[in-house]
Each structure stands twice: as C-alpha cells, then as structure tokens.
Amino acid sequence: xxxxxxxxxxxxxxxxxxxxxxxxxxxxxxxxxxxxxxxxxxxxxxxxxxxxxxxxxxxxxxxxxxxxxxxxxxxxxxxxxxxxxxxxxxxxxxxxxxxxxxxxxxxxxxxxxxxxxxxxxxxxxxxxxxxxxxxxxxxxxxxxxxxxxxxxxxxxxxxxxxxxxxxxxxxxxxxxxxxxxxxxxxxxxxxxxxxxxxxxxxxxxxxxxxxxxxxxxxxxxxxxxxxxxxxxxxxxxxxxxxxxxxxxxxxxxxxxxxxxxxxxxxxxxxxxxxxxxxxxxxxxxxxxxxxxxxxxxxxxxxxxxxxxxxxxxxxxxxxxxxxxxxxxxxxxxxxxxxxxxxxxxxxxxxxxxxxxxxxxxxxxxxxxxxxxxxxxxxxxxxxxxxxxxxxxxxxxxxxxxxxxxxxxxxxxxxxxxxxxxxxxxxxxxxxxxxxxxxxxxxxxxxxxxxxxxxxxxxxxxxxx
Ligand SMILES: Nc1ncnc2c1ncn2[C@@H]1O[C@H](COP(=O)(O)OP(=O)(O)O)[C@@H](O)[C@H]1O
Ligand SMILES: [Mg+2]
Numbered sequence: 357x358x359x360x361x362x363x364x365x366x367x368x369x370x371x372x373x374x375x376x377x378x379x380x381x382x383x384x385x386x387x388x389x390x391x392x393x394x395x396x397x398x399x400x401x402x403x404x405x406x407x408x409x410x411x412x413x414x415x416x417x418x419x420x421x422x423x424x425x426x427x428x429x430x431x432x433x434x435x436x437x438x439x440x441x442x443x444x445x446x447x448x449x450x451x452x453x454x455x456x457x458x459x460x461x462x463x464x465x466x467x468x469x470x471x472x473x474x475x476x477x478x479x480x481x482x483x484x485x486x487x488x489x490x491x492x493x494x495x496x497x498x499x500x501x502x503x504x505x506x507x508x509x510x511x512x513x514x515x516x517x518x519x520x521x522x523x524x525x526x527x528x529x530x531x532x533x534x535x536x537x538x539x540x541x542x543x544x545x546x547x548x549x550x551x552x553x554x555x556x557x558x559x560x561x562x563x564x565x566x567x568x569x570x571x572x573x574x575x576x577x578x579x580x581x582x583x584x585x586x587x588x589x590x591x592x593x594x595x596x597x598x599x600x601x602x603x604x605x606x607x608x609x610x611x612x613x614x615x616x617x618x619x620x621x622x623x624x625x626x627x628x629x630x631x632x633x634x635x636x637x638x639x640x641x642x643x644x645x646x647x648x649x650x651x652x653x654x655x656x657x658x659x660x661x662x663x664x665x666x667x668x669x670x671x672x673x674x675x676x677x678x679x680x681x682x683x684x685x686x687x688x689x690x691x692x693x694x695x696x697x698x699x700x701x702x703x704x705x706x707x708x709x710x711x712x713x714x715x716x717x718x719x720x721x722x723x724x725x726x727x728x729x730x731x732x733x734x735x736x737x738x739x740x741x742x743x744x745x746x747x748x749x750x751x752x753x754x755x756x757x758x759x760x761x762x763x764x765x766x767x768x769x770x771x772x773x774x775x776x777x778x779x780x781x782x783x784x785x786x787x788x789x790x791x792x793x794x795x796x797x798x799x800x801x802x803x804x805x806x807x808x809x810x811x812x813x814x815x816x817x818x819x820x
Contacts, residue, residue, distance in 0.1 A: 429712030451647030453477035457656030478675035480645035492516035654679035655698035658690035
C-alpha cells in the first residue's frame, strides 16, 4: 500500500531567493560551539547563538525529542535569523519545517490540521530500499537528430561498460533530458535507478584521470565498476512523514507537494502510515529522524493550538519545537488570561528559553555590511554611517529595507555607488514606524530636515 519514491521532492522545496535571511548560512560557531564574532552571516548575539548551538548538538546526538525552545526578544533582534541558522546547520538529512503563527488563520484547513501537517513535515523517515540499478562507465552518448526539424521527441543511444561487459541502451526523450540535466559525458560513472529512471553521477572514471587539468580539482575519480551492469543496491531515501501522507492520500496525489495545496489529510491515512512506518522500523528498514518545527510569532496561536502542541510533544516521534515571540506579558488568544509571552503556563513550563538582546551600533553596522554584500550593493562609507545611525534610531529591519530602496535610487540617477543622498531620499520616501505614528498623531506639521544631523535630532525627538 504505502510506497515511497520521493527523493526528488527536496530539489523543489529548497529553492532559495535573496530573502530577509538569505545571508544567514549557519550559526557561526566553531567546533567547540563557541560563537565567532562574525561568521556564516551572523553577527553578535553570541549567547543566544551559543545556546542554539547546544540545542543543535543535542538534536544531532538524538538526545532530545519532544522538547521545546522559546526564542524571546524584541523585534529585529535576530530570533528568526537564529532559527534559520539552526536550519542551515542541520543539513539536508534532518527536516526543518517552518510556520508563522498567523498563517494558521489563513489556511483552508483547520488550525489543528495545519499544525499536525507542520509536525509531520518535521519528522523524517530514512527508508532503506533494495533497488535495481544499472551502474557503469559511459562510453558514448549518441543523440539522433530528429528527421523532421522541430520534431518533438528525441531518441538516442547510451553505451555503458563495466570492466567485464559493455551494453548499448536505447534512450527516450525523458532519459535524454535527465542525462543533459546531470551533464553526463563519456567517462562519467553513473547509476540509473531502473524504477524511477533517476540518474546519479558517481564520479569520473580513473581511466580519464589524465584529463585532470581540464576537469578542475573538484572532480571525484572512481573506479570503473566491475561485474554485471545491472545490480541490486541498497538505496536510502529521506522523506518526511508529511510527504508520505500526501502521496498516499488518495484525493491529493504527490503533485500537491509542490503546490503546497494538500488540503486536509484523513486520520485513517495517517494511522495506516504510522502502522506501516512502525513495521518498517521493526524490520530495520526505516529509521525515524526527529527534525525541527519552528513556529514564528507564536503569540498568534490560540489556546486550542497550544493544547494541541502540548499533546503533540508527548508523542514518541515528536520533533524539537522551536518557537519565537516578541511579546511580553499578554493575553493568551482565545482566553481572558494573561501570561508571559502569551503562552499558557503548562507549555511555558516545557520550554527552554533563549533571549535575544538589542544590537549595538557596531553590530548593526556589521549586519548592514553583510546585507549590502548579499544584495550586491556598493555603498560609500558616509552612506553606511548614516544608514547605521538610522538603524540605531529606528530599527534594524527598517535600515535593511532601505538598502534595496537606496540602490534603486542610485540606479535611477545612474550612479554606481550608493551615496548619502540616496539614503536621504529613501529615508524621506519611506517612513519608519515611529515617524509614521507621529505623522498620524501630529499630521502634516512635522517635516524633517535634509541633513544627517537633522535626521538624528528628529529621531531622538521621537524617542521621547
Ligand atoms: N545576528 C545577526 N546577524 C546577521 N543578521 C541578523 C542578525 N540578527 C538579525 N539579522 C537580520 O536582521 C533582520 C531582522 O532580524 P529578524 O531575525 O527578522 O528579527 P526578529 O525575528 O527577532 O524580529 C533579518 O534580516 C535578519 O536576517
Ligand atoms: Mg521574526
């Protein structure tokens, strides 16, 4: 019943753009978990980073399951950044699922179903599977020119050899595309999964090592395989419980994984899958890999969600739950009670709490430097100083947003380097929260001087 062919889904779900946290490549810790001042895109916030590193180590050692961590701190102090850093350091094998508290209220499914899906996205299953593969060194790839120009389907031939035999395989359009995508050339040693047609490049054949100079130092050389071309091999797939759910949920099918349009998954499907996975574990065919579920803006959850979390953490396969909030003592949604961070006491009690602190001017400057690099923006020294000042007076996030806007302003005047004037222009074009609020309160009569000093005074005035 339950069948799993899914290793490709990863490629699609991990596409990245230049986003708010794309400069974060890890937690920036050394091998003894000490934070480096600036590393992997991370600046300062050292004790929180170190604490996050300790949690990661425990996850890797498999020491904790069903535990939860709270990142608490003011807005813009790097809570989400630290969670992303954790995700990056986990590696592809350990699942990391992310959800913003407010998302739960905009989905076309119940809140608890959405939470359940998020939990199961954070639980990995390593499945060992015997598969028929064809493994050999590529002797030749020959693609036929279509007889009619523009004819849709291509055909061709692939010659593979081992030290003992050589065989010619017919190629269809799909295989030709797959070979092209993997950039397979003669001299490569490849494996083809017979069931799925997936091609894996294992390396270059040693017989081609004379061409080393042409290939570059990254090239991995392997022996030409011996024996038969076709063999049985043990393959390991890493999937999440959620992926298995979706594939086996008859109404959806696996395409839903790519659109995220999974709808509700029936409880019977999950039960069947849990039973199957338990069987596989007993037979030694599968292993559970608890990952991390990150819920940002957790104060947006209501009491119903919180009690779901409490229950879900009791489950034997529970992932590590990391939540973040910038709220102090506030009302728990769905109740009249107030509680620290808007989180009920029984859940709070399970949480290890990591706090983040506001950045110093120097740290803000360094983060802005990193963001300029990430966005490929060149900025003059004075402009950076002004932007840092703005970051100190308003917020780090606002200052980061101004980088992109200032770069556009610079582009418009056909400049190459972002100068003070660009920062100035966008500072007046886009209000930060304080000025916007003030504007609302005092209306028109509060305009700001055109100079950097003026900016400072105004910003100070707004503080009070
Ligand atoms: N220590 C840090 N090092 C590098 N970049 C950071 C750091 N802290 C925050 N940032 C960046 O600053 C911005 C705001 O931080 P964010 O993590 O969203 O704050 P929070 O989630 O606490 O409100 C993001 O773009 C984030 O990547
Ligand atoms: Mg955040």
